[in-house]
Amino acid sequence: MTADPSPWCLDWPVSGEGRVGRAVLKLSPETFFVDEDLGLPGFPEECGADQRQGEGEHLCLRLEKCGDNTDYVARQLADLAGCRAHEVGVCGLKDRHAVTRQWFSIQRPGREAEDVDFVATVAERWPVLACHRFNRKLRRGDHRGNRFRITLVAVEGDRAAIEAALNLVAREGCPNYFGRQRFGHNGGNLDRAIADAKKGHRPQRRRGHGNRQKAGLYLSAARSWLFNAVLAERVRQDNWHQRLPGEPDPQRPTGPLWGDGGTRSTEVQETLERQVVAAAPELEAVFAASRMSPERRPLVLLPGQLEWQWPSVSELTLTFHLQAGQYATALIGNVFELQDAGGLAASG
Structure with missing residues (x-):
C-alpha cells in the first residue's frame, strides 16, 4: 500500500508469501463497481x-x-x-x-x-x-454483502505468481482487516478518538446528531485499529486461521472489537489480545468509559465467487462477493502493492 507520514501503522502484514505484484486501483470510477446485495x-x-x-x-x-x-x-x-x-x-x-x-x-x-x-x-x-x-428504516449492516467488479491497471508482476496468490485467497481467504479509510487521513480519526477521551467526552451523550455521529466514527476507528493490530500479530504468528484456547466463537477464529472491559476471549487468546492492545495505551484508554460492549469479528475474509480475467497484459479484472463489513482493498492488497488513484476504497 502507498506509504504516508502517519505516526500510526496503516499497513499490515499479508498472508502467504507476501504481495507478488503492483497495480493502480480506481484509475476511473468505472474501474471500481460495487453492487449492494441487500x-x-x-x-x-x-x-x-x-x-x-x-x-x-x-x-x-x-x-x-x-x-x-x-x-x-x-x-x-x-x-x-x-x-x-x-x-x-x-x-x-x-x-x-x-x-x-x-x-x-x-x-x-x-x-x-x-x-x-x-x-x-x-x-x-x-x-x-x-x-x-x-415497514422499517434500513440500518447499517442490514445487507447481505456487496458484489464487486474491479479492474486494476498498470499491473506489474509475474502472471503465474499473481494467479497462484489469487487462487490461494479463493481457497483459504485472507486477513479480514478493516480498510485504511476507516482511520481517516494519516490516522486522524484515531487522534480525534484519543483527544475526545482525554476531554472526558462520551459519544453516546454528546449533544447534536452531527457530534454524536462523528464521535461514534472516531470510537469505531479506534476499535478497528486495535482489531487490525491483533490480527496483524496473528498473521505474524501464522495462526490467524486457527481457534486458540479461549476463543469465544465456537465455529471460527475471531478477533476483538474492543470495548469497556476489553475482550470476551479467555486463556491464551485473551493474553495475546491484551498484550497487543497494551502496546497502544492511549487507544486502550479510549474505551475505559465508552460503555461499549466488547464484540468479535472474524479474522478470515473468504470471498465468494472470486474470478478474474486479463483484458490486456497490464489490466486485471476481478469479480467477487464480500459479506457486509468486509473490504475489497483487504483482499486486493493481500496480493498487490496498490497505488490508489481515486481515494480510499470503502466497504459497506
Whole structure:
C-alpha cells in the first residue's frame, strides 16, 4: 500500500508469501463497481422505477450513483423528501470514486400516492433501479454483502505468481482487516478518538446528531485499529486461521472489537489480545468509559465467487462477493502493492 507520514501503522502484514505484484486501483470510477446485495425477503433487485412493490411507511429506492458518496446522497434525498437526515436509512457506506448501486430508505408515512412523482424527481438526479415499500428504516449492516467488479491497471508482476496468490485467497481467504479509510487521513480519526477521551467526552451523550455521529466514527476507528493490530500479530504468528484456547466463537477464529472491559476471549487468546492492545495505551484508554460492549469479528475474509480475467497484459479484472463489513482493498492488497488513484476504497 502507498506509504504516508502517519505516526500510526496503516499497513499490515499479508498472508502467504507476501504481495507478488503492483497495480493502480480506481484509475476511473468505472474501474471500481460495487453492487449492494441487500438480501432482505421480497426486495426486487432491478425492476424499474414504475414497478413499486411492498408496503410500509418507508419508501426504499435502489439507486446507481457515480461521483457522490453515500452520506451526500442521503442528505439530498432528505432535502427532496422534506424530511430530516436521520429519517433516511442506508445499509452501508459506498465510495464516491466508484460506480455503486445501493438501497436508501426514506420515511414517508401515508404518502404512497406521491411515490410516483417523488421517484421521478429522484430519477432526475440518479438512475432509480427499483422501488419497494418497507415497514422499517434500513440500518447499517442490514445487507447481505456487496458484489464487486474491479479492474486494476498498470499491473506489474509475474502472471503465474499473481494467479497462484489469487487462487490461494479463493481457497483459504485472507486477513479480514478493516480498510485504511476507516482511520481517516494519516490516522486522524484515531487522534480525534484519543483527544475526545482525554476531554472526558462520551459519544453516546454528546449533544447534536452531527457530534454524536462523528464521535461514534472516531470510537469505531479506534476499535478497528486495535482489531487490525491483533490480527496483524496473528498473521505474524501464522495462526490467524486457527481457534486458540479461549476463543469465544465456537465455529471460527475471531478477533476483538474492543470495548469497556476489553475482550470476551479467555486463556491464551485473551493474553495475546491484551498484550497487543497494551502496546497502544492511549487507544486502550479510549474505551475505559465508552460503555461499549466488547464484540468479535472474524479474522478470515473468504470471498465468494472470486474470478478474474486479463483484458490486456497490464489490466486485471476481478469479480467477487464480500459479506457486509468486509473490504475489497483487504483482499486486493493481500496480493498487490496498490497505488490508489481515486481515494480510499470503502466497504459497506
